[in-house]
Amino acid sequence: MPAVCFRTTDSPRNTLPRPSPRKTPMKRTAQTANGTTGSRNNRKSVAAPRQTDDGDEQATPRASTFDVRGKDGAGDDAHSNVVESEPTSMTSSLVIEGDNFNNAAQSFTEPLTSQSTLPRTLERLSKAKRVRFYRNGDQYYKGQWYPLSDRMKSMKPLMEDLTKTMCDSVALPHGIRHIFTIDGANRITDIDQFEDGESYVCSSSDVFKSLDYANAREPFWCLATTSNRGGRFGQTDNGPAPLNVSAEPSNEPRDFVYPRIITVIRNGNKPRRVVRHLLNKKTARSFDQVLTDLTSIVKLDSGAIRKLYGLSGKQATTLRDFFEEDHIFIAYGNEKSTADDFLVVSEEHKRLYTRSGNRGNLALGNRSLPARNESLREDRSGSVIPDEMARRLPLDLEGRFEIKRLLGDGNTALVYEVLDREQVERRALKIIAKENVVGKQELIDCELSVMSRVEHPFIVKMYDYWMFDGSYYMSLELITGGDLFEHLYKVRKLNERQSARLIRCLADSLCYLHDNGILHRDIKPENLLLYPYNETEFELKLADFGLACELPADETQLTTICGTPTYVAPEVLLETGYDEKVDTWAVGVILYVMLCGFPPFQALDGNQTELFTQILAGHFNFPSPSWDNTSASVRALILCLVDIDRDTRLTARQLFENVWVQNLADVSSENEMMAQLAIDTKIGAYNRMEETEGEYLYYSRRTSMDELSECGHGGSQDGEFVFRRSYS
Numbered sequence: 001m002p003a004v005c006f007r008t009t010d011s012p013r014n015t016l017p018r019p020s021p022r023k024t025p026m027k028r029t030a031q032t033a034n035g036t037t038g039s040r041n042n043r044k045s046v047a048a049p050r051q052t053d054d055g056d057e058q059a060t061p062r063a064s065t066f067d068v069r070g071k072d073g074a075g076d077d078a079h080s081n082v083v084e085s086e087p088t089s090m091t092s093s094l095v096i097e098g099d100n101f102n103n104a105a106q107s108f109t110e111p112l113t114s115q116s117t118l119p120r121t122l123e124r125l126s127k128a129k130r131v132r133f134y135r136n137g138d139q140y141y142k143g144q145w146y147p148l149s150d151r152m153k154s155m156k157p158l159m160e161d162l163t164k165t166m167c168d169s170v171a172l173p174h175g176i177r178h179i180f181t182i183d184g185a186n187r188i189t190d191i192d193q194f195e196d197g198e199s200y201v202c203s204s205s206d207v208f209k210s211l212d213y214a215n216a217r218e219p220f221w222c223l224a225t226t227s228n229r230g231g232r233f234g235q236t237d238n239g240p241a242p243l244n245v246s247a248e249p250s251n252e253p254r255d256f257v258y259p260r261i262i263t264v265i266r267n268g269n270k271p272r273r274v275v276r277h278l279l280n281k282k283t284a285r286s287f288d289q290v291l292t293d294l295t296s297i298v299k300l301d302s303g304a305i306r307k308l309y310g311l312s313g314k315q316a317t318t319l320r321d322f323f324e325e326d327h328i329f330i331a332y333g334n335e336k337s338t339a340d341d342f343l344v345v346s347e348e349h350k351r352l353y354t355r356s357g358n359r360g361n362l363a364l365g366n367r368s369l370p371a372r373n374e375s376l377r378e379d380r381s382g383s384v385i386p387d388e389m390a391r392r393l394p395l396d397l398e399g400r401f402e403i404k405r406l407l408g409d410g411n412t413a414l415v416y417e418v419l420d421r422e423q424v425e426r427r428a429l430k431i432i433a434k435e436n437v438v439g440k441q442e443l444i445d446c447e448l449s450v451m452s453r454v455e456h457p458f459i460v461k462m463y464d465y466w467m468f469d470g471s472y473y474m475s476l477e478l479i480t481g482g483d484l485f486e487h488l489y490k491v492r493k494l495n496e497r498q499s500a501r502l503i504r505c506l507a508d509s510l511c512y513l514h515d516n517g518i519l520h521r522d523i524k525p526e527n528l529l530l531y532p533y534n535e536t537e538f539e540l541k542l543a544d545f546g547l548a549c550e551l552p553a554d555e556t557q558l559t560t561i562c563g564t565p566t567y568v569a570p571e572v573l574l575e576t577g578y579d580e581k582v583d584t585w586a587v588g589v590i591l592y593v594m595l596c597g598f599p600p601f602q603a604l605d606g607n608q609t610e611l612f613t614q615i616l617a618g619h620f621n622f623p624s625p626s627w628d629n630t631s632a633s634v635r636a637l638i639l640c641l642v643d644i645d646r647d648t649r650l651t652a653r654q655l656f657e658n659v660w661v662q663n664l665a666d667v668s669s670e671n672e673m674m675a676q677l678a679i680d681t682k683i684g685a686y687n688r689m690e691e692t693e694g695e696y697l698y699y700s701r702r703t704s705m706d707e708l709s710e711c712g713h714g715g716s717q718d719g720e721f722v723f724r725r726s727y728s
């Protein structure tokens, strides 16, 4: 099967520092809080403050692997424990609490010698029994490994510590008072009863709930029907009644389930908090399961969500109701609904509707830049409107940073321009308030881990980070030109030269990330920060690694749904597995937006379903007059990026080497001719498909690629534009 790509004869020498090949560890010399530089390991020595039980903020060392809590700061008393969330997670935080914390903090600033307290702590911890804890009745909880240090003498401090790490207002809100063996046969009453490597169930009450805890990650879902859900609400304190996981999977069809974002409004005083949640075949397996997921995202003060009403007033009672007319729902626990709940005030309107003028036809001529796009996240981690309270810095940071102004807000964070008094420099401070950390811990760990490792001229630098009282604070390089979204909003569109310059920066940064096995997964104009290149042009730096991840070493495909609707690649929605080419798809969409001011896929009425259907079909065009004066080379390049066939979609390296990108849009007439031929072939194939296939349009572009190869033979001109066979 042939593929088409545009390339220069000789790959231009990239003058930027090249990373080592994929999987080679990246080097980074981080500037630490105290102004020194060091490797990531000795950055642990920068003890960042953290809130202690008695309210004092104390230091929390940065990148680290354990959570050590202890009275003496070195984890040397009965409270001293290590909590690992999952053995596989990339990082977790190192937290030390205690009266003599400074000693411990100091030990992190020393090289690790036998005199320092940390090795002793770690040595002792390595001898600890490791046990796993689940939550009673929570079939979604993956369990938490917990090393039981020999200093943990009794059940009380253990249960107190577990309460801190495993409970919140929804999960075991009354704390942990009982611990059972995994089969519920025995209650653990003495610390010596724990056995190394075994699993246990923590509970608030003395009633053990029998579940297949060990297989909590992939339960069989039983599809609820109206009849078998009778009396479902109000059965437990902690949420909807546990599902009957031992039931056979239902055969009830779910053919109405397709990727769709629903919006849930938390009932209460207006403006109310809004959460978005992606439903698809994986996340919408039954009504009960969606309700349970929403319970953990929305976090009603009253506990579990027991009722959901669409804005039309209709109550959602079946899974199908999430896929019908209503896509905005109001969530209730025990509260009564009132007519006033269904009236949306203006502050809420902005949050609920992603486009202004949400209703009405989107005639071609009216197409426009969509509103700032919110990222999709799976793992029950919805998008919470950031909390203005985050503006108040914790005491230890208040002395260091002076907040100047709000630079931007995203799905999870607020970003401020600050004056770093210690470094005497202006910086950006990204704050993820603790209410937005819930359900996103792994993603945040990943963001911090990736940001700590990357060093590239077109990627925003992270200098330092802290965690205080559950909120995260990241000190970042300040980029002064705003983000590309704001810029496009002002200027509507860019010329080709400026676009090519920005795409060259972006492609370069993606080559670096992909070579090192990192996917960004959320490439969008909001995450591309601009700074002046000369008087008339900008360059960019890639920001927000909130969805970044590492490619699995065993080459398996990723399936977690994430991205941002307008820029999300079809394979993410299809859940067929994806890889780093999700990033180049998004670059193609951005390049399209840069040149005409509207995206290639845009739905009538901002309808998400229609948007996803268009993306899955992969059909778009270059409407006149917006595209009349653009080069064929850039249009052909876009077609090679926004290509539903992953095999033929360009890699970041091919994009970087593309002649239009490298020559900053200054291309030869031969290149233009060949590009035009490629476009005609592809667009012709779409049109034929549309004539024959009717409305639903998922098809492989390989057909059109075959046709293209026919034209391509002998079509190479001056080595600038070649058709390349990537398949035999």
Ligand SMILES: Nc1ncnc2c1ncn2[C@@H]1O[C@H](COP(=O)(O)OP(=O)(O)OP(=O)(O)O)[C@@H](O)[C@H]1O
Pocket: 373, 374, 375, 407, 408, 409, 410, 411, 412, 413, 414, 415, 428, 430, 460, 476, 477, 478, 479, 480, 482, 483, 522, 526, 527, 529, 543, 544, 545, 546
């Ligand atoms: N280093 C920086 N310098 C200047 N502005 C920044 C910086 N980092 C972020 N911003 C601004 O803040 C906005 C939000 O930041 P960011 O995208 O990191 O937040 P987020 O909550 O993680 O976003 P998302 O909604 O994609 O999850 C950006 O769109 C940008 O306008």
